[in-house]
Amino acid sequence: MKTVSALAAAADFHQRLEDNKRGLGRGVYSVCSAHPIVLEAAMLQAKDDDSPVIIESTSNQVDQFGGYTGMTPSQFVSYLNGIARSAGFPPERLLLGGDHLGPNVWQAEAAAEAMKKARDLVKAYVQAGYRKIHLDASMFCAGDAGDRRKPMPDTIVAERVVELCRVCEEVLPADTTEDSRPFYIIGTEVPVPGGAREQEAPLNPTAPEDIRETLEVTKKSFLNAGLEAAWERVLAVVAQPGVEFGDNQIFYYNREKAQALSGALEGERLVYEAHSTDYQTEKCLRELVEDHFCILKVGPWLTFAFREALFALAAMERELVRREEQSGLEEILEEVMNAAPNYWEKYYQGSDEERRFKRRFSFSDRSRYYWTNPRLKGAVEILLSNLSARKLPLSLISQYFNDQFMPVSEGLIRARPRDLLIAHVRGVLGVYARACKMQAPGNAGSPCPSAPNMVA
Numbered sequence: 177m178k179t180v181s182a183l184a185a186a187a188d189f190h191q192r193l194e195d196n197k198r199g200l201g202r203g204v205y206s207v208c209s210a211h212p213i214v215l216e217a218a219m220l221q222a223k224d225d226d227s228p229v230i231i232e233s234t235s236n237q238v239d240q241f242g243g244y245t246g247m248t249p250s251q252f253v254s255y256l257n258g259i260a261r262s263a264g265f266p267p268e269r270l271l272l273g274g275d276h277l278g279p280n281v282w283q284a285e286a287a288a289e290a291m292k293k294a295r296d297l298v299k300a301y302v303q304a305g306y307r308k309i310h311l312d313a314s315m316f317c318a319g320d321a322g323d324r325r326k327p328m329p330d331t332i333v334a335e336r337v338v339e340l341c342r343v344c345e346e347v348l349p350a351d352t353t354e355d356s357r358p359f360y361i362i363g364t365e366v367p368v369p370g371g372a373r374e375q376e377a378p379l380n381p382t383a384p385e386d387i388r389e390t391l392e393v394t395k396k397s398f399l400n401a402g403l404e405a406a407w408e409r410v411l412a413v414v415a416q417p418g419v420e421f422g423d424n425q426i427f428y429y430n431r432e433k434a435q436a437l438s439g440a441l442e443g444e445r446l447v448y449e450a451h452s453t454d455y456q457t458e459k460c461l462r463e464l465v466e467d468h469f470c471i472l473k474v475g476p477w478l479t480f481a482f483r484e485a486l487f488a489l490a491a492m493e494r495e496l497v498r499r500e501e502q503s504g505l506e507e508i509l510e511e512v513m514n515a516a517p518n519y520w521e522k523y524y525q526g527s528d529e530e531r532r533f534k535r536r537f538s539f540s541d542r543s544r545y546y547w548t549n550p551r552l553k554g555a556v557e558i559l560l561s562n563l564s565a566r567k568l569p570l571s572l573i574s575q576y577f578n579d580q581f582m583p584v585s586e587g588l589i590r591a592r593p594r595d596l597l598i599a600h601v602r603g604v605l606g607v608y609a610r611a612c613k614m615q616a617p618g619n620a621g622s623p624c625p626s627a628p629n630m631v632a
Contacts, residue, residue: 183355185228185271186307190359192612193411193447196470203465205608206230206308208275208475210237210245210252211547212259213482213594217601219265227614229265230308231256232273232473235280240293240300243281244545249274249304273308274301275473276364278340280315287317291336295343302344302358309344310361310414310449311337330390334397337362341398341406360406361471362394363387363414365451381433382415384440391444412449413441417469421455421476423524423538429460431467438467447471454480455539461611472612477604479544485600487536488576489559489593496566503559505552510535512549519545563593579603 195202207218207230215231222229237243238252247255253272260267277298279290294313301309313336314328322329344358391413398407417434420427431438441447447470453461454477461472490505513520513535520542524534535543546552568591574581580599583589589599609615 182228182268182271182305182307185230185269186355186359188228189230189271189308190411193470196447196465196468197445201462201466201613203470203472203612204230204614205472205474205605205612206232206273207478207605208232208234208473209478209544210247210255211479211482211544213597214478214601215256215259216263217478217598218605219260219263219270220598221602221605221609222269222614223263223265225609225615227609228269228271230271230273232275232308232310234275235277235297235312239281240296245548249300249306253304253306271308272304272306273310274298274306275310276312277301277310278313278315278336279317280312283315283317285317286319290317291339294336294340298340298344299347302347307358308361309358311340311344312362312364312414313337313340314364330393331397333390334394337394338397338401338403341403342401345403345406354405357409359409359411361412361414361449362410363390363449365414365416379416379418379420379427381418381437384436387413387415387437387440391446410446412447412471414449414451415469417448417450417464417467419450419456419460419464420452421539423534423540426455426539429456429464431463434467438469441468449473458607458611461608465612472608474604474608476539476541476544478601479547480539480541481601481604482547482597483541483543485577485597486556486559488600489563489596491576492568492572493559493562495572496568497562501562503555503562505555505559506536508551508555509543509546512546512552513543516546516549560593567591568593 189204192202192204207214209215210233218229218231233249233252237245238247238249240248242248245252256270256272257267260270277294279287279294282290282293298309298311313333316322316324316328320328341360348357395407398404398410415437417429417437418427419429447468449471450464450469451473453464453472454474456464464472486505490503493502510532520535523540523542524531524538526534547556570581570585570591573584573591573596577584577596577600580589580596583599584591589595
């Protein structure tokens with residue numbers, strides 16, 4: 177099932193990109209998550225801000241075989257529509273994006289087979305109604321020649337991107353209007369998506385000459401393939417502005433270091449898309465937008481906030497509920513992650529105790545892959561049920577949900593566990609909404625604590 181036409185959401189997106197190029201400091205943020213609480217929080221935030229919301233799924237999360245969520249693109253769209261109905265959010269204000277669409281998941285296969293699956297992937301996304309399509313063929317496949325310590329040559333990347341774009345264009349019905357066609361994001365960030373594994377030195381922004389080379393080579397490939405109209409719908413290029421996070425590190429945006437990159441699109445109609453912007457300060461996010469990193473991607477910070485809130489609720493549960501009736505949420509999370517370590521073991525280094533700490537508190541938040549586990553879902557349900565059956569003392573809300581204490585006291589947030597969960601996630605979303613100038617007049621958003629210039 178497709179969404180209701182998202183023309184209004186797409187029009188708002190285009191207008192914001194145009195305003196950004198004009199120096200008005202407007203941007204958009206894109207939510208990269210499949211968690212229902214996170215998605216509901218994003219829709220409620222957008223509803224209060226009277227704005228559209230961009231929801232993206234990644235190529236490993238949702239694909240034609242189901243991805244790690246078990247959902248195909250059309251199933252994910254139906255899933256989003258269901259959450260929108262429950263949240264009272266108009267589905268026509270949902271703008272759907274596909275992130276890193278290409279051969280990423282099938283890198284271990286020969287290029288011909290990997291690209292065949294990548295073509296089927298983008299076809300499934302476009303047919304499901306996705307409008308914002310990030311085409312990324314920057315990864316080496318099995319048998320590809322070249323030094324894997326260096327980026328894939330732009331010429332090969334561009335050829336494969338064009339191959340994928342052609343499928344996107346050809347799968348559209350013949351009567352598709354120009355303003356209903358997909359628009360494209362090109363380029364990629366370094367390192368891999370989702371946060372650095374271990375990074376000691378701050379990252380350098382993408383070199384301006386590399387951006388110019390990428391644009392020149394890709395444009396030439398589009399035009400040579402007869403995709404001039406599609407090239408006009410390439411709206412942004414992914415670049416590394418020098419922001420990243422690891423287990424206990426955050427590399428904050430340094431606009432002086434990124435000044436040359438910021439100016440590299442002067443005279444171009446394109447803007448930048450910035451990935452891994454999680455955990456940046458509101459000031460840094462605002463500066464990114466002002467410097468034409470107009471599209472800000474956020475994902476792990478939202479599920480990190482969800483996990484924070486669950487741990488806070490578990491602490492309240494220990495104060496209010498008899499031990500034999502408690503959910504055991506934190507212990508079960510540890511057991512579930514150890515029983516299936518494939519999502520975290522190559523990311524978390526160190527001693528057993530260090531790895532245990534990272535499973536619980538790493539900024540990379542690999543725990544986000546486990547909340548669909550039946551045992552863990554059951555523990556969350558018991559936790560919420562236990563606390564829903566009790567009146568939560570304001571003193572405990574102040575202790576464990578300090579940012580929500582005043583809104584609860586003022587009657588703006590109900591003192592219910594699920595409401596506190598959503599409010600805590602919205603604290604992060606509010607930072608992005610303000611940085612992008614997306615909030616409606618008079619909506620102050622949730623309180624946001626200040627952050628230092630560097631955490632390590």
